[in-house]
Amino acid sequence: MIKNILVLGAGSAGLIAAISLRRKLPQLAIRVVRSPEIGVIGVGEGTTPNFPKHIFDYLGITRKRFHELAEPTWKLGIRFLWGPRGRFDYTFDQQLDCQWSDLPMPNGYYCDEDFRCASVPSALMWLGKAFMRQPDGCPDIQGWHAFHIENKKFVDVLEIVARENGVEFIDGKVTGSERLPEGGIAAVHLEDGRRIEADFFIDSSGFRSELLGRALEEPFVSFDRSLFCDRAVVGGWDRTTEPILPYTTAETMDAGWAWQIEHEHHINRGYVYSSQAISDDEAAAEFLRKNPKAPSSPRVVKFRSGCYRRQWVENVVAIGNAGGFVEPLEATALMIVCGNVQALVEMLTRSALTPTPTWRALFNDLAAQSWTDIRDFLALHYKLNTATDTPFWRHCVADTDVSSIAGLLEFYAENGPTGFCRYRLPRTENDFGIEGYLVMLVGNRAPYAAKHFAKGSERQLWEGRRAAFISAAQGGMDVRETLAYIRHPGWTWNAEAKPDAGTVTVHQGR
Ligand SMILES: Cc1cc2nc3c(=O)[nH]c(=O)nc-3n(C[C@H](O)[C@H](O)[C@H](O)COP(=O)(O)OP(=O)(O)OC[C@H]3O[C@@H](n4cnc5c(N)ncnc54)[C@H](O)[C@@H]3O)c2cc1C
Numbered sequence: 001m002i003k004n005i006l007v008l009g010a011g012s013a014g015l016i017a018a019i020s021l022r023r024k025l026p027q028l029a030i031r032v033v034r035s036p037e038i039g040v041i042g043v044g045e046g047t048t049p050n051f052p053k054h055i056f057d058y059l060g061i062t063r064k065r066f067h068e069l070a071e072p073t074w075k076l077g078i079r080f081l082w083g084p085r086g087r088f089d090y091t092f093d094q095q096l097d098c099q100w101s102d103l104p105m106p107n108g109y110y111c112d113e114d115f116r117c118a119s120v121p122s123a124l125m126w127l128g129k130a131f132m133r134q135p136d137g138c139p140d141i142q143g144w145h146a147f148h149i150e151n152k153k154f155v156d157v158l159e160i161v162a163r164e165n166g167v168e169f170i171d172g173k174v175t176g177s178e179r180l181p182e183g184g185i186a187a188v189h190l191e192d193g194r195r196i197e198a199d200f201f202i203d204s205s206g207f208r209s210e211l212l213g214r215a216l217e218e219p220f221v222s223f224d225r226s227l228f229c230d231r232a233v234v235g236g237w238d239r240t241t242e243p244i245l246p247y248t249t250a251e252t253m254d255a256g257w258a259w260q261i262e263h264e265h266h267i268n269r270g271y272v273y274s275s276q277a278i279s280d281d282e283a284a285a286e287f288l289r290k291n292p293k294a295p296s297s298p299r300v301v302k303f304r305s306g307c308y309r310r311q312w313v314e315n316v317v318a319i320g321n322a323g324g325f326v327e328p329l330e331a332t333a334l335m336i337v338c339g340n341v342q343a344l345v346e347m348l349t350r351s352a353l354t355p356t357p358t359w360r361a362l363f364n365d366l367a368a369q370s371w372t373d374i375r376d377f378l379a380l381h382y383k384l385n386t387a388t389d390t391p392f393w394r395h396c397v398a399d400t401d402v403s404s405i406a407g408l409l410e411f412y413a414e415n416g417p418t419g420f421c422r423y424r425l426p427r428t429e430n431d432f433g434i435e436g437y438l439v440m441l442v443g444n445r446a447p448y449a450a451k452h453f454a455k456g457s458e459r460q461l462w463e464g465r466r467a468a469f470i471s472a473a474q475g476g477m478d479v480r481e482t483l484a485y486i487r488h489p490g491w492t493w494n495a496e497a498k499p500d501a502g503t504v505t506v507h508q509g510r
Contacts, residue, residue: 004030005021005198006201007204008034008188008204009322010155012320014034022165023058024345024349043151043234043270043301044331045261074147079248081250082387089126096118097419108438117469118466129474129476150266175189177211204322212323213308213318216314220308223326227382228400230275231273232303234268237267237295244262248261250329255282255283255390258270267293271286280300307367307368311363312344319337329381336371340363347362372404373427382396405437413447413449416450422434
């Protein structure tokens with residue numbers, strides 16, 4: 001039976017794992033070993049809606065405290081400056097996988113010419129607003145949001161919460177490990193000669209993958225046939241007069257794309273590119289041309305997209321970059337960290353802390369399916385972007401491997417943006433849902449045969465609805481005003497009273 005766990009690494013992945021384990025299985029002793037010399041990766045600042053749910057409902061960090069300590073801003077989705085339209089918005093609600101009862105077709109068929117403001121959140125995004133206003137003037141903070149959060153600040157918050165939950169920290173660099181005769185790891189060795197034993201190990205050592213990759217030599221499965229980017233230049237600047245946008249921006253570049261992530265006092269930009277298509281110096285030069293306020297020598301981060309064949313081997317589970325990573329186009333890393341941690345905790349609970357090989361195999365199958373879904377979804381972004389005529393983008397359109405979603409693409413090419421497309425996804429319980437795929441297909445104007453030409457009253461109904469969303473969103477409030485509300489001493493988060501409630505509806509501010 002597992003009694004004590006050693007987490008190797010105190011980045012966001014290791015700390016989310018440590019706190020989750022302590023909270024849900026308090027009988028376990030949890031220690032974290034980390035190397036201050038190596039530090040944390042320092043990037044990873046966009047999230048998805050499962051992140052607030054995990055932080056608030058699973059880790060039990062209150063909204064009040066999280067906002068005070070971590071100072072996040074809200075993210076309603078991603079604005080893509082991408083494809084033949086030049087611009088479209090991917091929100092966390094349903095824009096396309098839905099149909100109005102008084103219209104004969106699902107929403108996607110009305111968005112061929114103009115894919116804007118097909119829901120309230122997308123109208124808010126369009127107008128740079130974060131939330132609607134309640135009748136009393138307070139922000140109506142709905143659940144369809146994620147956060148932008150500074151990596152180092154987030155890690156500091158997690159460390160405070162981990163210590164409060166009884167997690168023990170050990171500073172030291174792991175330089176080796178001891179194997180058990182029956183397989184797995186018995187102990188790790190630190191540079192200063194200390195030896196740390198545990199029954200079970202979480203490898204959250206980032207790209208170094210000290211235990212799963214280095215010690216256990218689990219093979220790495222590369223996604224390089226689908227995702228060609230392998231580096232980023234990163235650099236931001238302090239905000240002056242720029243508005244705080246309620247979304248991440250993903251903008252096409254000559255040999256990849258650039259993110260813009262919005263913090264209250266800082267704007268973070270990064271250019272993700274393929275080292276086969278462009279040199280680091282050329283990438284930095286293009287980045288600086290577009291972002292003259294960025295530091296003149298932006299930092300280069302190298303990565304590879306892919307995952308280890310199994311993430312749970314013997315008594316080692318890798319969580320975070322140590323188990324796998326795909327480039328940051330949809331900011332999925334923390335999403336998969338939260339999902340894998342929850343699966344692990346549930347499996348350890350159900351197996352009474354004595355997990356058998358069938359639990360391991362199930363965990364590995366579920367994790368592999370998630371990685372494959374993410375790979376395919378990101379690959380589609382590249383395959384569909386026909387607008388940029390550079391060698392890199394011509395290569396993406398011609399050669400990106402999307403063979404595992406070929407059935408979906410064939411069905412769409414004939415039938416268009418119907419919700420029936422979901423049955424052509426390899427798995428119906430896909431993390432992005434058919435909504436994500438439809439947004440990419442419609443957003444990039446992927447051609448399809450069964451066009452629907454709405455005229456007369458039908459068109460008027462659709463346009464009237466969109467105008468109503470825009471008009472409602474015009475009364476909404478931006479990020480700055482919302483921050484002022486939630487920082488007012490009279491503000492209360494009503495979900496605090498029931499930490500496990502799934503909602504984030506907010507009542508009465510000032
Ligand atoms: C360019 C880029 C952009 C990204 N953008 C996003 C994004 O927008 N959203 C998102 O969710 N994710 C993003 N990510 C992923 C992000 O890095 C991870 O989500 C997140 O930060 C988790 O990192 P980690 O904890 O796995 O690793 P790290 O932060 O690297 O932490 C590793 C830990 O292990 C310790 N360690 C390593 N080796 C040893 C050793 N030998 N001995 C002792 N300690 C050791 C380190 O000291 C550190 O504490 C991005 C990644 C890249 C490369």
